[in-house]
Amino acid sequence: MLFMDALFNSLLVVSSGYAMYTLHPLQTPYGYTAAGISLMHGLLGVMRAIKNDEGECNGLRLITSGIMDIVPLPLTNIELYLRSSSPHLALAHACFVVPLVYDIAAKVTDSEDTSTETLKELTMLGNVVSMLFLGVNQSSNMYGSMAALAFGARYGPVLLDHYVDGLGANFNLLANSMFIVLMAMTLTVKQI
Numbered sequence: 001m002l003f004m005d006a007l008f009n010s011l012l013v014v015s016s017g018y019a020m021y022t023l024h025p026l027q028t029p030y031g032y033t034a035a036g037i038s039l040m041h042g043l044l045g046v047m048r049a050i051k052n053d054e055g056e057c058n059g060l061r062l063i064t065s066g067i068m069d070i071v072p073l074p075l076t077n078i079e080l081y082l083r084s085s086s087p088h089l090a091l092a093h094a095c096f097v098v099p100l101v102y103d104i105a106a107k108v109t110d111s112e113d114t115s116t117e118t119l120k121e122l123t124m125l126g127n128v129v130s131m132l133f134l135g136v137n138q139s140s141n142m143y144g145s146m147a148a149l150a151f152g153a154r155y156g157p158v159l160l161d162h163y164v165d166g167l168g169a170n171f172n173l174l175a176n177s178m179f180i181v182l183m184a185m186t187l188t189v190k191q192i
Helices: 002-022 029-051 056-070 072-083 087-109 114-138 141-163 167-187
Strands: none
Touching: 002 029, 002 167, 029 056, 029 072, 029 167, 056 072, 056 087, 056 114, 072 087, 072 114, 072 141, 072 167, 087 114, 114 141, 141 167
C-alpha cells in the first residue's frame, strides 16, 4: 500500500509541477497558489510513504489535507471569475478563509467538531455550485469537469472506502491531480 500511496502522491506532485510551470505567478496568482499548495501536499505524502512515517509527517499531512479540502477550488473560482464578465463575484469566494482558519485551529488543538466539518462542506458545495454556474454562463465544459472532479475528490473517497479500505485516499489524490491539470489547462487558454 505504501507503493501505491507514493505513486498517487507523485502523480499529484507531477501535476502540480506542470501547473506551476505553465501558469505565470503574476498573471494567475490564485491558480499558481493552488498549484503550490497541491505540490506541498504531494511532497509531504511522498516523504511519508518513503519513510513509512506515521509521526511528524502525518501531523503535517493532516493539516495539508484539510487545506487541500478547502483551498484549491475557491482559488480557482477566484481566478476564473476574475476572467469572466462578472469579476465582482470573485471577492465572494475569498470567504473560504473562515472555514480554513477554523479547520487549521481545530487540527492543531485536536478539538475538531461537527460545526467545522459542516462549514467546510458548505464552503465546498457553494464553490462547486458557483463553478457550475460560471460554466453554464461561459458555455464551458471544462468548468463542469473541474466542478465534478472537486465534488468527486471530496465525496468519492467516502463511497470507495466503504467497499475497499484505503482506496478512497488514492482516489482523492487522483481527482485532485486531475483537477490541478484541468485548472492549468483552463487558465492557460488564451483569452479572445
